[in-house]
Amino acid sequence: MTTETSPTLYLRLRKRINIKPGQTVTLGLAARLFAGNPVLERRLQQLVLYKHRQKDGNRVVIDLLQIVQKIRGATPQIEVETFGDPQVLVIVSDTPPKPRMLVLIIAWLLLFFGAGLAIMNFHTDVSMKEVHQRITEMITGDKNEHPLWLQIPYSFGIGIGMVVFFNHLFRKRFNEEPSPLEVELYMYEENVNEYVIAEEMSKTSEREEQGQSR
Structure with a gap:
């Protein structure tokens, strides 16, 4: 008490x-x-x-x-x-790690072109071009090989949807809600911390057991 x-x-x-x-x-x-x-x-x-x-x-x-x-x-x-x-x-750490611009640029290019190829491969797999042609034919009654009036806004919609999903446009943040990427980075850091702590505690226990055995 x-x-x-x-x-x-x-x-x-x-x-x-x-x-x-x-x-x-x-x-x-x-x-x-x-x-x-x-x-x-x-x-x-x-x-x-x-x-x-x-x-x-x-x-x-x-x-x-x-x-x-x-x-x-x-x-x-x-x-x-x-x-x-x-x-x-x-x-x-003697000095805080500095961002390496070359690595950042290479990673950005890989992610940019990789995401673009993934979207194109997905559209090929689901026959998106044929779907747009069919939608155009159902609405207008005419078959069009390149229905740009549907494909262009659809392409812009993909970009806008990704911006809204990640809640960022460069350094501009739309609201205080964390983006899925920020949540994943947070979970990754938490898991790394837990692993490092468990590893260090295990090493400490081993050293203590060795000291007692002597």
């Missing part, structure tokens, strides 16, 4: 943080916290959780139990209430 002599710290770990080689990770960097006492809160924000070493590599996982041990070691009387993820992934 919490009393005046045992303050409560509310803690939510961040999913992922970025540091430079040799940098120190403090509690304020790794988590959002609220203690109700500004002085205690500022002191806990400066609590050192981890200092990067070269042998640790460029990915490190800090577990919630390690953080709670550090907090209780610095402030034994405090009660810790945690929310959210049980680990924080630390990415170590």
Whole structure:
């Protein structure tokens, strides 16, 4: 039971943080916290959780139990209430990665022509030209080999539909709803983070077991 002599710290770990080689990770960097006492809160924000070493590599996982041990070691009387993820992934990088324009241009060209070929192959498979000819014949009564009055707006409609679907036109965003591509990228990043955390935790457990066996 919490009393005046045992303050409560509310803690939510961040999913992922970025540091430079040799940098120190403090509690304020790794988590959002609220203690109700500004002085205690500022002191806990400066609590050192981890200092990067070269042998640790460029990915490190800090577990919630390690953080709670550090907090209780610095402030034994405090009660810790945690929310959210049980680990924080630390990415170590000297400089943030810069976009490579040549790779971007090549990828854009591949996607552009690949999407165009996919649409054309689909139209060939479903005999879209014959369908347009049949629709024209049903409406006008005349058979037309090239019903441009139907094919031209249909082509524009495909482009407009793709713009609306992805919710972007260059840097212009139509509304706040995330596009399917943004959702997929988010899910990919979440899966990568979960995999890296599981892999790092497995390596840590193996090292601890080897240390105990010795």
